[in-house]
Amino acid sequence: MRLSGWIFIILSWGAIIIMTVFCFIKVFSKKELK
Amino acid sequence: MAVAGSAIGLGNFLRFPAKAASNGGGAFMIPYFVSLLLLGIPLMWIEWTLGRYGGGFEHGTAPGIFHSIWKKNRFIKYFGVIGIFGPLVILIYYTYIEAWTLAYSFFALTGKYAGLSDQASMQSFLRGFQGIEVNRFFNGIGIAYTFFLITFIVNIWVIYYGIKGGIEKLCKIAMPILFIFGIFLVIRIMALGTPDPAKPSWNILNGFGFLWNADFSALLSAKVWLEAAGQIFFTLSVGIGVILTYASYLSKGDDVVLSGLTASGTNELAEVILGGSIIIPAAFVFFGPENMQSIAKSGVFNLGFVTMPLVLNKLPLATLFGFMWFFLLFLAGITSSVSLAQPAVAFLEDEFDISRKRAVGILALAVFILCQPAIFFLKNGVVDELDFWGGTFFLVLFATIETILFAWVFGMEKAWDEIHKGADMRVPRIYKFIIKYITPLFLFFILGMWFCQEWLPIIFMKNVSSADKGFVLATRIGLIIIFAILAILVKIAWRKKKIQQENIR
Numbered sequence: 001m002r003l004s005g006w007i008f009i010i011l012s013w014g015a016i017i018i019m020t021v022f023c024f025i026k027v028f029s030k031k032e033l034k
Numbered sequence: 035m036a037v038a039g040s041a042i043g044l045g046n047f048l049r050f051p052a053k054a055a056s057n058g059g060g061a062f063m064i065p066y067f068v069s070l071l072l073l074g075i076p077l078m079w080i081e082w083t084l085g086r087y088g089g090g091f092e093h094g095t096a097p098g099i100f101h102s103i104w105k106k107n108r109f110i111k112y113f114g115v116i117g118i119f120g121p122l123v124i125l126i127y128y129t130y131i132e133a134w135t136l137a138y139s140f141f142a143l144t145g146k147y148a149g150l151s152d153q154a155s156m157q158s159f160l161r162g163f164q165g166i167e168v169n170r171f172f173n174g175i176g177i178a179y180t181f182f183l184i185t186f187i188v189n190i191w192v193i194y195y196g197i198k199g200g201i202e203k204l205c206k207i208a209m210p211i212l213f214i215f216g217i218f219l220v221i222r223i224m225a226l227g228t229p230d231p232a233k234p235s236w237n238i239l240n241g242f243g244f245l246w247n248a249d250f251s252a253l254l255s256a257k258v259w260l261e262a263a264g265q266i267f268f269t270l271s272v273g274i275g276v277i278l279t280y281a282s283y284l285s286k287g288d289d290v291v292l293s294g295l296t297a298s299g300t301n302e303l304a305e306v307i308l309g310g311s312i313i314i315p316a317a318f319v320f321f322g323p324e325n326m327q328s329i330a331k332s333g334v335f336n337l338g339f340v341t342m343p344l345v346l347n348k349l350p351l352a353t354l355f356g357f358m359w360f361f362l363l364f365l366a367g368i369t370s371s372v373s374l375a376q377p378a379v380a381f382l383e384d385e386f387d388i389s390r391k392r393a394v395g396i397l398a399l400a401v402f403i404l405c406q407p408a409i410f411f412l413k414n415g416v417v418d419e420l421d422f423w424g425g426t427f428f429l430v431l432f433a434t435i436e437t438i439l440f441a442w443v444f445g446m447e448k449a450w451d452e453i454h455k456g457a458d459m460r461v462p463r464i465y466k467f468i469i470k471y472i473t474p475l476f477l478f479f480i481l482g483m484w485f486c487q488e489w490l491p492i493i494f495m496k497n498v499s500s501a502d503k504g505f506v507l508a509t510r511i512g513l514i515i516i517f518a519i520l521a522i523l524v525k526i527a528w529r530k531k532k533i534q535q536e537n538i539r
Binding site for chain 1: 060063067239240242243246247248289292295298299300301302306308412458461
């Protein structure tokens with residue numbers, strides 16, 4: 001795998017994980033409030 | 035629960051790897067992510083908002099929702115027909131692919147493919163199962179058809195009784211297990227190294243490199259852009275009409291911004307991180323890049339059924355893990371097919387005031403009849419043809435119509451307020467510009483490029499063998515007839531309502 005591949009995989013996986021974790025934190029904090 | 039079930043399905047683990055492999059791996063991923071950011075996520079918000087808005091007018095499907103947005107245009111409801119037609123066409127072949135996952139879970143338990151260790155024998159096994167050839171594994175399509183009947187009955191039972199109750203409880207356990215099992219498989223595949231020392235370049239790092247080494251050469255190919263956008267739509271269930279129906283049951287205070295983003299994130303986690311790290315790297319190290327692409331091109335769902343048994347056979351407790359993998363996929367498939375059936379059932383219930391029992395009965399009869407060509411003429415390209423039109427082209431077309439309606443007919447200011455009703459978080463302001471200008475232009479651009487580059491070869495079946503041309507043509511005529519019947523039903527429903535309103539006056 002080339003360097004560009006490593007950069008692509010880290011950026012995309014990182015963005016997806018951050019987005020999903022952020023959403024679930026929001027969902028669970030909303031449920032707790034309710 | 036329903037939307038998470040709809041989002042995680044066969045698209046993540048079987049369709050995505052095959053589409054990525056047949057469109058060049060790294061060449062596919064750039065259009066894929068651009069489509070996610072500029073089409074997938076905005077369309078999630080558009081569909082959730084349109085669905086909730088339409089639900090306020092007691093419409094749960096696209097014809098009614100489109101009509102409630104643009105009342106003055108008497109033709110707009112016919113464009114909404116695509117929102118029932120698309121999921122119905124996908125449901126036809128999706129049911130059959132689900133049956134394969136159930137059959138393979140049974141084969142894993144009974145050890146039917148346990149002794150197979152190479153690509154040729156695994157492909158032969160699949161071809162025998164599909165009824166394409168008679169061989170030492172299968173002497174006809176009988177077993178595949180038996181599993182189709184079981185799957186069909188289970189699907190109709192779940193559609194009729196709904197996902198609540200036992201199935202929901204089962205999926206609440208099964209989906210996290212599928213997720214954890216996926217992580218386990220990714221770790222196992224990363225440890226495969228170089229299985230064949232005679233072919234050192236067929237190693238796991240190059241397998242990941244096939245998907246992740248950015249390749250800009252295909253950026254001018256309309257087909258790759260259309261396939262990437264189609265995969266985003268298929269996997270997020272946008273551009274299909276399914277989310278419109280689910281969202282129509284929401285109340286004004288429900289948060290569609292967070293719901294849409296959570297569904298997108300969960301789905302991408304399953305698809306890109308798990309789906310992209312299982313079948314493609316494994317197929318690469320076992321078969322090499324050329325063979326992998328040729329299997330992917332031989333049928334949109336074939337790659338997973340050739341690769342995974344070989345990978346699973348190399349695990350300890352192969353019988354148990356083989357059964358688990360395919361059975362969990364089967365459960366994921368059921369939750370998705372239930373959602374694919376919803377628009378047609380909701381259309382019959384809402385617009386014709388018929389009971390759910392009758393609506394499911396009509397749908398079951400129609401789907402059963404329509405599944406037969408997909409089963410018996412699979413080898414002639416019927417499933418791939420249905421997948422192209424129902425699972426790719428019409429999704430992009432429907433998304434274009436929805437975006438125009440939302441941003442330009444409904445009006446962006448009103449739409450922006452509607453999105454944020456009940457929302458805790460604000461959509462980044464840049465998306466106001468993206469939804470109004472970039473998303474529709476991008477969709478027009480993909481469709482325009484496709485018309486310029488691919489229209490003539492596809493219409494005249496240039497890449498179809500002369501033996502299969504009749505079957506492909508018959509499939510297209512069948513699709514036109516289904517569309518026409520749905521359009522007539524919409525006309526009848528509206529006429530009926532008009533008469534009822536006049537009688538009330």
